[in-house]
Amino acid sequence: MFDAFFRALGRSRETRETESHSDDVRTDGGVADPAMAGEAEASSSSVLDSEFVQSLPFWGPPALLVGLFVYGAVAWNVLISLTDWSGLGQPEYENFDLSVYSQMLNDLLDPTSNFFVATRNTVALLVAFTVITLLLGLLLAILVDQGVRFENTFRTIYLLPMSLSFVVTAIFWSWMYNPSIGLINETLRTVGLGAFTQAWLSNPQFKLGAVIFALMWQFSGYAMIVYLAGLQAIPNEQYEAARTDGASTFRMYRRVVVPQLRSSTTSAAVVLMVFALKAFDFLFVMFGPNPGPSTDILSVMMFREAFMSTNWAYGSGIATVLFLMALGVIAPYLYRQYQRGEL
Amino acid sequence: MKENYLQGVKSAAKGGTENFVSVPINIHRLNNLFYNKEVVESAGVDPTNIGDPSALMDAMDTVAQETDAVPMAHQTQSPWSTVQLWETVLIGEQGVGAFETFTSGDVAGVESAVKSALKRVKEYSEHYPEDAGSISWDQGNSMIVNGEAAFIHQGDWAAGQYKAADSFEYDSAWGNVAFPGTEGIYSLVMDSFVFPKNNPSPDATTKFLTYCGTKDAQKRFNTKKGSIPPRTDVSMDEFGPFLQAQSEDFANSNQQPATIAHGTAVRPEIKSNIEGAFASFLESYNVNKTYDELVTAFDV
Incomplete structure (x- = not known):
């Protein structure tokens, strides 16, 4: 069976070789050397000469490693979620059932359950964080793209937060949000808005919002860079044409520029949404394994169930749900790229 | 070794079972x-x-x-x-x-x-x-x-x-x-070394745990950590006045409950x-x- 496969691979190369031979032109624009082509044809029946085997050393080892440590681990995680492993000790791979998932479905119907609350907060975080970060990133990109002086400096300043670790930013923001000495409340008091000061991280009304704001601060620079690349790919003539036609600045951006940024938006949104699903470290550093019902998200709950409560199977179940959600974000994107032949 | 531990410590070291499953190395007071x-x-x-x-x-x-x-x-x-x-x-x-x-x-x-x-x-x-x-x-x-x-x-x-x-x-x-x-x-927050069930080297574990139970080990560990030895017969001379007072309170305590917040x-x-x-x-x-x-x- 494998022989047939390799022969098929070899043959496909052979056909391509003959095709290019018949045109006498190679894809790189040069003229094919008939002697070389003949040589390739002569030995192409050998398995060892097929492109598949020859390229194996390049993609084989990484594919094996990624397959084992990424996809293998994902599969193992799914397997664990089908057991009823909890407590200390080893899992028993004997009776597999979906009890973890049926428990989750039950929990979803109960608005006071941890799983419901964490799912609700995860979705809220995902949507609010992605939308706000994209909007802010777009705004920054448009401003930086105006040909202002020190454009590169601004770009660096906005992008720098991205390079900080979440452990750093979580501690930094818990200082910023400190109600008595934090910069946020101090600023509000200084400008005479003392009435708006809050205990941002203790008041359940503002807790999740405060987290979203901090994450937005960290990621808007990334969105800006993606949009900036998109903006700079738009030819200047289009701006000039819009101006000549008498379009206002707002109208020009709305009708001409922003519609052309669709692919930037999609790729930035995918990255941001996948990040939002795994925003574990920031919350964990800020609040520990129990952020409270107003801010609990699935990734923190996953850690808590597995490593604090030793409900390994339930924790794996949450991990699988997160994996499926991430897949739900990435798969449509990849599929569209594939359809457009960009993959 | 056993006589030198208070009742609450001994029951915590059994972890809810019939036998001792761990050797406490230090005690912090919670209350x-x-x-x-x-x-x-x-x-x-x-x-x-x-x-x-x-x-x-x-x-x-x-x-x-x-x-x-x-x-x-x-x-x-x-x-x-x-x-x-x-x-x-x-x-x-x-x-x-x-x-x-x-x-x-x-x-x-x-x-x-x-x-x-x-x-x-x-x-x-x-x-x-x-x-x-x-x-x-x-x-x-x-x-x-x-x-x-x-x-x-x-x-x-x-x-x-x-x-x-x-x-x-x-x-x-x-x-x-x-x-x-x-x-x-004296509410106990203890660190203990356990004797695991799945253990490829039970002899080495026994040897180490026996050492953890000695006065020498408990003195060395606790003077650095800032806690008191679980054994009541360890000399407190090197511990400083605060831990000496804690140790005295411990020796005179009637009850030594475990704690929820610290997992015992x-x-x-x-x-x-x-x-x-x-x-x-x-x-x-x-x-x-x-x-x-x-x-x-x-x-x-």
Whole structure:
């Protein structure tokens, strides 16, 4: 069976070789050397000469490693979620059932359950964080793209937060949000808005919002860079044409520029949404394994169930749900790229 | 080796089984009330005279009226400090018996005790720092060092920070008492080495655990860690005055309960559920709702 496969691979190369031979032109624009082509044809029946085997050393080892440590681990995680492993000790791979998932479905119907609350907060975080970060990133990109002086400096300043670790930013923001000495409340008091000061991280009304704001601060620079690349790919003539036609600045951006940024938006949104699903470290550093019902998200709950409560199977179940959600974000994107032949 | 351990330590080392499964290497006390002497004196409060958790509330009221200091340097950014405060208040108000009824899972049997301790903690929350929700426990503790706060409830690991601070000396600048209502009780926060069931090298484990049980090991470990040896026959000469006093309290204690917040009184899953209940207590301070969550914390 494998022989047939390799022969098929070899043959496909052979056909391509003959095709290019018949045109006498190679894809790189040069003229094919008939002697070389003949040589390739002569030995192409050998398995060892097929492109598949020859390229194996390049993609084989990484594919094996990624397959084992990424996809293998994902599969193992799914397997664990089908057991009823909890407590200390080893899992028993004997009776597999979906009890973890049926428990989750039950929990979803109960608005006071941890799983419901964490799912609700995860979705809220995902949507609010992605939308706000994209909007802010777009705004920054448009401003930086105006040909202002020190454009590169601004770009660096906005992008720098991205390079900080979440452990750093979580501690930094818990200082910023400190109600008595934090910069946020101090600023509000200084400008005479003392009435708006809050205990941002203790008041359940503002807790999740405060987290979203901090994450937005960290990621808007990334969105800006993606949009900036998109903006700079738009030819200047289009701006000039819009101006000549008498379009206002707002109208020009709305009708001409922003519609052309669709692919930037999609790729930035995918990255941001996948990040939002795994925003574990920031919350964990800020609040520990129990952020409270107003801010609990699935990734923190996953850690808590597995490593604090030793409900390994339930924790794996949450991990699988997160994996499926991430897949739900990435798969449509990849599929569209594939359809457009960009993959 | 066995005769030199107190009853509470021995039962904790059995981990709910018939046999000893671990060797304790150190003991921290959980039920301490630390205070800044200057602050309590300027408020006119005598910490050694506070008889129970309700009197502590009165003392903190006085501190709030008489000084600018924060009465209790408690943190609420993560729930564990409040779990340990609540369990200590429960013991202080109702005794170890009620606490052990609770940890055995019979929450309904001590409903009024549980609720009363929750209400007390809710009362205390008026006296937390304004930024309690944004600080860690050691940031709260440094308020004691800086004279910005009067009291803190913490395990005796908090004393390490006092020792590290410049010119902040035991007995002159800071002091401690057993948390009001818990005199004669030494709540155990222990680190232990276990004898695992799946063990490729049982002989080496036995050898190591035997060493952990020696006076030499316990002295070496605890002088560095700032805790007291679980054995009551280790010489305390090298330990400094604070730990000597703690050790004396330990040797004279009648009861040595385990703790929920530090994982020795209940199974990990229950502990995590209880922490979850307190995470929502800190958001709502709803006593009845938290009581219900504490009841369901044991449904595992």
